[in-house]
Amino acid sequence: MSKQKASKGLGRGLTDMPHYQNHFSSESKHKHPLFRSSDKLKEVSSSQNSPRIIGKMAGDIALVPIGQIIPNKDQPRTEFDKNALKKLANSIEELGIIQPITVRKLSALKYQLISGERRFRASQLVGLEELPAYIREADDKKLLEMALVENVQREDLHPIEIATSYKRLIDECNLSHEKLGNLVGKSRSSISNQLRLLDLPEEIKIALVTKKISQGHAKALLSISDNPDYQMVLFGLIKDENLSVRLAEEISRKGKKKKRKKKPTFEITDVESEAIHEINLRFSQRVKLVKASATSGKIEIKYSSQEELDKFLDKLSY
Structure with missing residues (x-):
């Protein structure tokens, strides 16, 4: 790194903030690994094993040796874009660390990363030996x-x-x-x-992850989850025809109308049909059997006037 580039990063990062200006003299700031490139790290004493409190910002911030920090096995993010990490590493090399990481103390010389893994990994690429960190009990x-x-x-x-x-x-x-x-x-x-x-089906989730469809498209597809065949047809149209979210929503609404569930029908047996026929003859009334299942249902009696209903009720009382 040229002297001109090195000087651009000096004085920036955490030590440029008012909270930290009193913790670093001009000389120490030029030697601190947070503000120098990896070719200057040899200037830092490797015998310094314990974290040093350097300031406060929503809690104590200490400089923790990077070799004492282990990644969090429960890190929810499993993939890190290499190009993005390289850009962050370049930023750290030039400007220093702006946002501290957060670690949990496991032992006197061992810490587990809670948050800030991208900064941790990028700092390793740069070759830093210490990182500013909140140390929390969790x-x-x-x-x-x-x-x-x-x-x-x-x-x-x-x-x-x-x-x-x-x-x-x-x-x-x-x-x-x-x-x-x-x-x-x-x-x-x-x-x-x-x-x-x-x-969502795996194929659609992969398309969402790879940005072949948007979250708006995914929501439109979710609205027709009960019609998987139509859902996959619409998914294909979104990809192949580059449909807008609004058009995808409109097509999904049509799919929901087409998928209206039909009520199941149960066949009326000969015995039930004969019984209904006898009721119709006896009461001179339009009677209909509506089956809800093979063994249950209801009998509907239709009438067109109050007088017709009264006659039927009179016959029931005999």
């Missing part, structure tokens, strides 16, 4: 909850990642839809609608 359940909540608030997540994180928060952290909504700043209905995306 049990495993709380650890997972904190990691998931931070994850769903990222702007670059695809809808299935968000829905999966919601489901894990509900299933593994025993959160209700309402409590989850309060945690992530969403309405209860928004949480429920997001979770429904997980009910």
